[in-house]
Amino acid sequence: MREAYTFTQKSQINVIFNQKNEPSAATPFPIEEKVSHAPLEKLEEKLDRLIGMDEVKHMVKELYAWLYIYRKREEAQLKVQKQSFHMLFKGNPGTGKTTVARLIGELFREMEILSKGHLIEAERADLVGEYIGQTAQKTRELVKKSLGGVLFIDEAYSLARGGDKDFGKEAIDTLVKQMEDHKDEFVLILAGYSSEMEDFLQMNPGLPSRFPMIFSFPDFSGGELLAISLQMIGEREYRMTAEAQKKLSRHLYQKMIDHERQFSNGRYVRNLVEKMIRQQAVRLVREGNYDRESLLTIRACDIVFDDAKQVSGADGA
Structure with missing residues (x-):
């Protein structure tokens, strides 16, 4: 032994x-x-x-x-x-x-x-x-x-x-x-x-x-994954609306409940944040809106999940 x-x-x-x-x-x-x-x-x-x-x-x-x-x-x-x-x-x-x-x-x-x-x-x-x-x-x-x-x-x-x-x-x-x-x-x-x-x-x-x-x-908790997301977003000089945070939080907590073996914790969050930023860029180009506030803000509609199970949130916030 x-x-x-x-x-x-x-x-x-x-x-x-x-x-x-x-x-x-x-x-x-x-x-x-x-x-x-x-x-x-x-x-x-x-x-x-x-x-x-x-x-x-x-x-x-x-x-x-x-x-x-x-x-x-x-x-x-x-x-x-x-x-x-x-x-x-x-x-x-x-x-x-x-x-x-x-x-x-x-x-x-x-x-x-x-x-x-x-x-x-x-x-x-x-x-x-x-x-x-x-x-x-x-x-x-x-x-x-x-x-x-x-x-x-x-x-x-x-x-x-x-x-x-x-x-x-x-x-x-x-x-x-x-x-x-x-x-x-x-x-x-x-x-x-x-x-x-x-x-x-x-x-x-x-x-x-x-x-x-x-x-x-140990795996990160849902709250820790949300905090990691907000930290990554802040480091990139973005911020999320309250509705966007709620949508992301519900999704991350659901991921923890499902406890999928292939779920990659912090790595998943990093990929999700990068996708949010890309989605925001597509929306801003479509809207033609490039003021400072818009460039900073991630909205709920910018959060798109590839997973089969998605957590809905208000699209406009």
């Missing part, structure tokens, strides 16, 4: 931070003001811009505390165990896994654990070849590009599909060897649906022990 440090569980490090990212009242002694936590401050600034994801945000702060104390123990010449920083991200598409992977790369660069901190995104097609020998070569080349940074493989469980004769297993075996050959030179993050990732870990006996950190990414 493997023991992984699953960050969704509370740990003693939690007392360092409360919801305001300040020393908790439960902390027996505060962090000295003279200590510089610049990497944490940069990280928090970016985390604060993310909607929801409270548990994940706290996990990343715990990771910072762990890295910081690890370094302090090294400086004090205290005994430290060599740590593996490879991670497993479990959750549905569009729940922020890639965004957090990028932030972790930046944090590791700030903490001087990784020399570059860049993110290389990959999927099955980037690792698995079509003939014998090609898969190992493609996988090694991908790891080489990732040295000094983070290699993020989404839908990693797809490597385990296809049976014994499939080249996906060769990619897994090559990754395990590369993790050993390039210790401390890159961080591997495997991501995918929760249940599929559990099955994936059984593909190679060396996999479970190499991923001591497991992050779980």
